[in-house]
Amino acid sequence: xxxxxxxxxxxxxxxxxxxxxxxxxxxxxxxxxxxxxxxxxxxxxxxxxxxxxxxxxxxxxxxxxxxxxxxxxxxxxxxxxxxxxxxxxxxxxxxxxxxxxxxxxxxxxxxxxxxxxxxxxxxxxxxxxxxxxxxxxxxxxxxxxxxxxxxxxxxxxxxxxxxxxxxxxxxxxxxxxxxxxxxxxxxxxxxxxxxxxxxxxxxxxxxxxxxxxxxxxxxxxxxxxxxxxxxxxxxxxxxxxxxxxxxxxxxxxxxxxxxxxxxxxxxxxxxxxxxxxxxxxxxxxxxxxxxxxxxxxxxxxxxxxxxxxxxxxxxxxxxxxxxxxxxxxxxxxxxxx
Amino acid sequence: xxxxxxxxxxxxxxxxxxxxxxxxxxxxxxxxxxxxxxxxxxxxxxxxxxxxxxxxxxxxxxxxxxxxxxxxxxxxxxxxxxxxxxxxxxxxxxxxxxxxxxxxxxxxxxxxxxxxxxxxxxxxxxxxxxxxxxxxxxxxxxxxxxxxxxxxxxxxxxxxxxxxxxxxxxxxxxxxxxxxxxxxxxxxxxxxxxxxxxxxxxxxxxxxxxxxxxxxxxxxxxxxxxxxxxxxxxxxxxxxxxxxxxxxxxxxxxxxxxxxxxxxxxxxxxxxxxxxxxxxxxxxxxxxxxxxxxxxxxxxxxxxxxxxxxxxxxxxxxxxxx
Numbered sequence: 301x302x303x304x305x306x307x308x309x310x311x312x313x314x315x316x317x318x319x320x321x322x323x324x325x326x327x328x329x330x331x332x333x334x335x336x337x338x339x340x341x342x343x344x345x346x347x348x349x350x351x352x353x354x355x356x357x358x359x360x361x362x363x364x365x366x367x368x369x370x371x372x373x374x375x376x377x378x379x380x381x382x383x384x385x386x387x388x389x390x391x392x393x394x395x396x397x398x399x400x401x402x403x404x405x406x407x408x409x410x411x412x413x414x415x416x417x418x419x420x421x422x423x424x425x426x427x428x429x430x431x432x433x434x435x436x437x438x439x440x441x442x443x444x445x446x447x448x449x450x451x452x453x454x455x456x457x458x459x460x461x462x463x464x465x466x467x468x469x470x471x472x473x474x475x476x477x478x479x480x481x482x483x484x485x486x487x488x489x490x491x492x493x494x495x496x497x498x499x500x501x502x503x504x505x506x507x508x509x510x511x512x513x514x515x516x517x518x519x520x521x522x523x524x525x526x527x528x529x530x531x532x533x534x535x536x537x538x539x540x541x542x543x544x545x546x547x548x549x550x551x552x553x554x555x556x557x558x559x560x561x562x563x564x565x566x567x568x569x570x571x572x573x574x575x576x577x578x579x580x581x582x583x584x585x586x587x588x589x590x591x592x593x594x595x596x597x598x599x600x601x602x603x604x605x606x607x608x609x610x611x612x613x614x615x616x617x618x619x620x621x622x623x624x625x626x627x628x629x630x631x632x633x634x635x636x637x
Numbered sequence: 638x639x640x641x642x643x644x645x646x647x648x649x650x651x652x653x654x655x656x657x658x659x660x661x662x663x664x665x666x667x668x669x670x671x672x673x674x675x676x677x678x679x680x681x682x683x684x685x686x687x688x689x690x691x692x693x694x695x696x697x698x699x700x701x702x703x704x705x706x707x708x709x710x711x712x713x714x715x716x717x718x719x720x721x722x723x724x725x726x727x728x729x730x731x732x733x734x735x736x737x738x739x740x741x742x743x744x745x746x747x748x749x750x751x752x753x754x755x756x757x758x759x760x761x762x763x764x765x766x767x768x769x770x771x772x773x774x775x776x777x778x779x780x781x782x783x784x785x786x787x788x789x790x791x792x793x794x795x796x797x798x799x800x801x802x803x804x805x806x807x808x809x810x811x812x813x814x815x816x817x818x819x820x821x822x823x824x825x826x827x828x829x830x831x832x833x834x835x836x837x838x839x840x841x842x843x844x845x846x847x848x849x850x851x852x853x854x855x856x857x858x859x860x861x862x863x864x865x866x867x868x869x870x871x872x873x874x875x876x877x878x879x880x881x882x883x884x885x886x887x888x889x890x891x892x893x894x895x896x897x898x899x900x901x902x903x904x905x906x907x908x909x910x911x912x913x914x915x916x917x918x919x920x921x922x923x924x925x926x927x928x929x930x931x932x933x934x935x936x937x938x939x940x941x942x943x944x945x946x947x948x949x950x951x952x953x954x955x956x957x958x959x
Contacts, residue, residue, distance in 0.1 A: 359861065361860060391863065395863070401858055402854075406854040406855060407857070409873050410952070424864065458953045
C-alpha cells in the first residue's frame with residue numbers, strides 16, 4: 301500500500317445497529333478502514349461477525365432508516381455514501397461500487413434472461429441503446445469466461461450451472477466498470493473445484509480492470525495469497541488488520557492466530573483433529589463489556605474482561621497494520637493458544 | 638413449435654375435452670334437479686293430466702334420460718341450444734348471445750378496474766411493509782371485503798346517481814349500438830361494484846406474494862445495480878409474485894360472468910346472471926341448460942388458458958411436462 305493522497309474508500313468509525321424487538325443489535329461496531337485504488341482487502345470472520353453487514357453498509361445498501369441506524373462515515377471516491385440521497389446512492393451502485401453475492405442460485409431473477417440481467421444496468425447507467433446493450437452483455441459474458449456467450453445470453457438462470465451463474469453475477473457487477481467490487485462470500489455456495497476458478501477469475505479481473513476488491517469470507521484459506529491486506533472481524537469489530545503476509549506469518553491477535561491454526565492443509569496426517577476455537581461468538585444484543593473475544597481466549601486477564609482494547613499499531617509493522625488486543629502475541633513471543 | 642410442445646398442447650386439448658364432457662353431463666342433469674315438473678310450470682296447475690302428458694311427449698320429456706342427453710348434446714355440438722319452453726319461445730342461443738356480452742363486459746371491465754387499483758396498492762403496501770400506508774390499505778381492503786356487493790352497489794347508486802347525478806339511471810346501452818362512450822358510462826358503476834371486492838382480494842394476495850419476493854436475493858442484487866425501487870417492483874418483483882393473482886383472476890373472471898346476479902338486478906342489466914335466474918324460476922330448463930353450459934365452457938377455457946400462462950410467468954415450469 302502506498303500513501304496515495306485520497307483513498308478510494310475510507311470508512312471511519314462505522315457502526316450499524318439493528319433495532320430488534322429484543323433490543324439494539326450492534327452488528328458492526330466502530331469499524332474504520334481504507335482502501336486505495338486497485339487494492340484488494342480481505343475481510344474474514346465467523347458467521348455472524350458482521351462481515352456481510354459491513355460490506356452492505358460500506359456500499360450503502362444498508363443505511364439509516366426505520367429499524368436500522370448507521371453512524372460514522374463512508375467516503376467512496378470522495379462522496380459520503382450515507383449523506384447522499386437515495387437516488388445519489390443508486391447512481392454510485394454499479395458504476396463506482398458493485399457487489400457479488402453469496403448464492404448464485406438465488407441472486408439471479410428466475411424469470412429474466414441472462415442477457416437482460418446484464419443489459420439493463422448498462423442501459424440505465426451508460427445510456428446504451430437496446431442493440432448496443434445486448435452486444436455489451438454478450439461481451440461481458442465472454443469476459444467472465446462463459447463459453448457460447450451469445451447463446452447463454454438468451455437462456456434463463458435455471459439453465460446454467462452454479463459456477464456459470466456465479467460468473468453471470470460477477471459479469472453483472474462488472475457491467476458498468478465499478479472501481480470497487482465487494483465480493484460477499486462469492487464461493488461459499490459453490491463446489492470446491494469451482495471455487496478456485498471463481499476466485500482466480502475475480503483476481504484476474506481485478507488486476508485487468510484495475511478494480512479495488514473487498515473479498516469477504518469466513519475462510520482465511522480463500523483469502524491467503526489473493527489479497528493485499530486482511531481485516532479480521534470478531535463480533536462486529538475489527539480485531540486485527542495488516543498486510544496479508546504479516547497476518548499469516550505473525551498473527552498478533554489470539555483470534556487471528558486461532559483462525560489460521562484451524563485452516564486444514566495437505567501436510568497433516570489423516571484424522572488429525574484441527575484446533576477449534578472453543579465456545580461461541582458473543583450475543584450481539586448483549587456483548588461482553590471488555591474485549592469481545594475474552595470469554596473464549598486462553599490468554600484473557602481481568603483487564604481483558606473489564607476494558608475493550610483499542611486498535612493500536614502492530615509491533616514492528618510499518619505498513620499501517622493494527623491490532624486490538626491487550627496482550628498481543630508479538631512476533632517473538634512464544635504463546636500457546 | 639417443437640414436437641414436445643405440440644404434444645403437450647394436444648394432451649391439454651384432450652384433457653379439456655374430457656372436462657367439457659363431464660360439464661355437459663352436469664349441466665344436462667340440471668333438468669332432473671330443477672324442482673317441479675316443467676309441464677306444470679309451463680301450462681300452470683289444474684289442467685287435465687292428459688294435457689301435461691301430451692306436452693311432456695312434445696318436449697321429449699318422456700324419453701329415457703340418456704336419449705335426451707345425446708339428443709341435446711347433438712344439438713349443442715351443432716350450435717343449437719334448443720328453444721325456450723316459455724313464451725315467446727325464443728331460441729336459447731339468441732338470448733345467450735344477447736346476454737353474454739353484457740356480463741362479459743361488466744366482468745372484464747370490473748377486473749380491469751380492480752387490477753389497476755390493486756396492483757399499485759399492493760406494491761405500495763409491500764414496499765413499505767408495516768408502514769402507515771400498509772396498515773391503512775390493509776384495513777381498507779378488509780373493510781371492503783366485508784361489505785356485501787349489494788350494499789356497496791346500493792351506496793354507489795345512492796351517491797353517484799341519486800345525489801351527484803354523475804351516472805345515468807339504469808338503462809343499458811349496448812356496445813353494438815355504436816355509442817361506446819354511452820355504453821361505458823352505463824357500465825362503469827356496475828363494473829366498479831364488482832371491482833370493489835375483487836380489488837380487495839387481489840391487493841391482499843399480491844401484497845403477500847410481493848413481500849416474499851422482495852426478500853429474495855435477486856431483489857437485493859437488482860438494488861445493488863442501482864435500479865430504482867419503482868423499476869424493481871415492476872420489472873423484477875411483479876412477475877415472480879403474480880402466480881396467485883393470475884390464478885385468482887381466472888377464477889374471478891369465470892365466476893363473474895355467471896354470477897353477478899345481484900349487481901345485474903341492482904343496475905337492471907340484461908346479463909347472464911339474470912337470464913339464468915329468471916329461466917330457473919319459470920322452469921325454462923332449455924334456457925338454464927344453454928346458459929349454464931355457456932358459462933361453464935367459458936370458465937373451463939379461461940382456466941385452461943391461465944394454466945398455460947404459468948409457463949410464460951415462470952420459465953422454470955416450461956420443461957416440466959415434456
